Amino acid sequence: MTAPLLEINDLRVGFRNRRAVVQVLHGVSLDIRPGEIVGLVGESGSGKSTTPLAMLGLLPANAVIGGQARFENRTLDIANPAATRKILGGRASLIFQQPLKAFSPYATFGRQLVDAISAQTGMSRTDAGKVALAALEDVQMPDPEGAMARYPHQVSGGQAQRVMIALALSCNPKLLVADEPTTALDVTVQAQVLHLIRELAKSRGIGVLFITHDLGVVAELCDRVVVLYAGRVCETAPVAGLFHHPQHRYTRALLGSMPHLGSAQAFETIPGSAPSPAALPSGCAFHPRCAAATERCRTELPQMVTTEAGRFACWNPVGSDKGRVV
Amino acid sequence: MSELLSVRNLVKRYETPRGTVHAVDDVSFEIPVGHSVAVVGESGCGKSTLALSVLQLVAPTSGQVNFDGTDLIGASRSALTRLRREIGVVFQDPASSLNPRMRVGDIVGEPLRVHEKLRGRSLHDRVTKLFNDVGLTADAMDRYPHQFSGGQRQRISIARALALEPKLIVLDEPTSALDVSVQAQVLNLLQDLKARKNLSYLYISHSLATVEYLADILIVMYLGRVIEKGPADDIFRDPRHPYTRLLIDSAPSLDPLNRRLSRPPSGEIPSPSNRPAGCHFASRCSRATDLCRKDPQPDEIERASNHRVTCHHPIGT
Numbered sequence: 001m002t003a004p005l006l007e008i009n010d011l012r013v014g015f016r017n018r019r020a021v022v023q024v025l026h027g028v029s030l031d032i033r034p035g036e037i038v039g040l041v042g043e044s045g046s047g048k049s050t051t052p053l054a055m056l057g058l059l060p061a062n063a064v065i066g067g068q069a070r071f072e073n074r075t076l077d078i079a080n081p082a083a084t085r086k087i088l089g090g091r092a093s094l095i096f097q098q099p100l101k102a103f104s105p106y107a108t109f110g111r112q113l114v115d116a117i118s119a120q121t122g123m124s125r126t127d128a129g130k131v132a133l134a135a136l137e138d139v140q141m142p143d144p145e146g147a148m149a150r151y152p153h154q155v156s157g158g159q160a161q162r163v164m165i166a167l168a169l170s171c172n173p174k175l176l177v178a179d180e181p182t183t184a185l186d187v188t189v190q191a192q193v194l195h196l197i198r199e200l201a202k203s204r205g206i207g208v209l210f211i212t213h214d215l216g217v218v219a220e221l222c223d224r225v226v227v228l229y230a231g232r233v234c235e236t237a238p239v240a241g242l243f244h245h246p247q248h249r250y251t252r253a254l255l256g257s258m259p260h261l262g263s264a265q266a267f268e269t270i271p272g273s274a275p276s277p278a279a280l281p282s283g284c285a286f287h288p289r290c291a292a293a294t295e296r297c298r299t300e301l302p303q304m305v306t307t308e309a310g311r312f313a314c315w316n317p318v319g320s321d322k323g324r325v326v
Numbered sequence: 327m328s329e330l331l332s333v334r335n336l337v338k339r340y341e342t343p344r345g346t347v348h349a350v351d352d353v354s355f356e357i358p359v360g361h362s363v364a365v366v367g368e369s370g371c372g373k374s375t376l377a378l379s380v381l382q383l384v385a386p387t388s389g390q391v392n393f394d395g396t397d398l399i400g401a402s403r404s405a406l407t408r409l410r411r412e413i414g415v416v417f418q419d420p421a422s423s424l425n426p427r428m429r430v431g432d433i434v435g436e437p438l439r440v441h442e443k444l445r446g447r448s449l450h451d452r453v454t455k456l457f458n459d460v461g462l463t464a465d466a467m468d469r470y471p472h473q474f475s476g477g478q479r480q481r482i483s484i485a486r487a488l489a490l491e492p493k494l495i496v497l498d499e500p501t502s503a504l505d506v507s508v509q510a511q512v513l514n515l516l517q518d519l520k521a522r523k524n525l526s527y528l529y530i531s532h533s534l535a536t537v538e539y540l541a542d543i544l545i546v547m548y549l550g551r552v553i554e555k556g557p558a559d560d561i562f563r564d565p566r567h568p569y570t571r572l573l574i575d576s577a578p579s580l581d582p583l584n585r586r587l588s589r590p591p592s593g594e595i596p597s598p599s600n601r602p603a604g605c606h607f608a609s610r611c612s613r614a615t616d617l618c619r620k621d622p623q624p625d626e627i628e629r630a631s632n633h634r635v636t637c638h639h640p641i642g643t
Binding site: 043044156157158159186187188189190191192194195213214215216217218219220222239240243244253254255257258259260261262267268269270271273274289 | 368369475476477478505506507508509510511513514532533534535536538539562572573574576577578579580581582583585586590591592594595
């Protein structure tokens, strides 16, 4: 197996407010290999947006960060966002959920692409323009020359997302962090953008961390999945294993509550809603919503168990229903 | 089957400096009592304008919207006020459709204060009952919207929509702002309320999976026109319009071993202000012929019982 591109161990993040520090991540570990697409799944308050921001050194000044990270075999000082940004700056790119809000409405795409590329690489504006045009061609933007002259309001959401991906790829990143990049898009356009991300990751060996709440997108796109709940990893496994043999009770319940075509009967629901980081339940944070919770789940934090199929932290995993841990 | 709502040849056009936007173009359908009709389609297909036209929150350019025997479009102000009690509405984002400065008990009770002039004990009792109907306890009434999670807020919106015991509820993407685990709760609640209260729904959504769960009748729109409509089960089992097929094939499956997106669809939806001649879908359609690219547009044809498709070359011919 290839060495990881990015390795994060025991990432802890809290946010200081006037009264206290609200702990949002309680020790998240994950790794991404070159060319691998890792899905990061979770609900509101799970830490799925904080994790990538911490990784990229983009958290605000009131964040209290701890943990270890390595990128391309170099140690990252992850507690120091400025130092992290310096190392990752030209090697990692981020694409956002709402492409039209990520661009300035006042400048053409061409100008914004050229600004970013020349600032990042020190190229002349003429050369940066050639790179920008090539990047737009790589993302199969219709009429790339015309697109350079257009303003964000003149294109559709799907096209703006292509421009954002072009911008993200223009500096040849090793790591691409995609934060819900297709949530705001129509379903046929989403299918195109997912396909594009997959092609680019595989052909260029870019490691992708794909953040989403949509398990259908994960099933279509990702190689491996990390499921977050209340600031902790509850399960991580290759995508087929996770969907067909989930171990953590939360993973299983989440899959059961996901509407998908051909499921016209009532959904299994998870009672209640995800806890606030400021008021986490004792023991396993999922226990108040879990139908299979035991006494131990209420009092003791589950330990991470590693199996051939993956890792999970659950005192009463799905596999134990058959009298064994798969 | 008696019809609660009947929409006939509804048209809504907007004149803009860049030309006419055909938001809703000659749409007709019925909602029978106790049934849910879902309208699906992508951005710009006109599904939200259609919902707003039914609510009379936008004035249609032409056509008829007949509710329970009265034409809403020609109706007087007082008649509209009366009819509006019969139609509830739940919007997409509960965070912006609930007044942040009102207690949620007052939000749910407001329609009862305005229309039924309820006060004091009788108002409190009705609101308590509404909270129970949507799975909230009465002690929540004194809190403000920001003190609730997204799913609970949407339950409050549903309670408000139910307050005047409407016959029809317009649901405009009611679960798309919610977490997955909570979305399922709200869909189950809507299904349960429909059965318990014999409600009819006009359900606007872009999510085919939730539509399959909630809809009896399905309407698929593309650039302002209905391209397929019929019993939801029939359409999901046997879609006839190539666009419906494309929508179904573009929805992610939940099986990583059976991925759908190996061949993504090509092209994007043209602008509603500059629709192609002939069948508007022809520019993206694999079955299109010269006939499709020329006016007039294809007529609606009945393929099976109540299953109608607007296509020159429907699937299965």
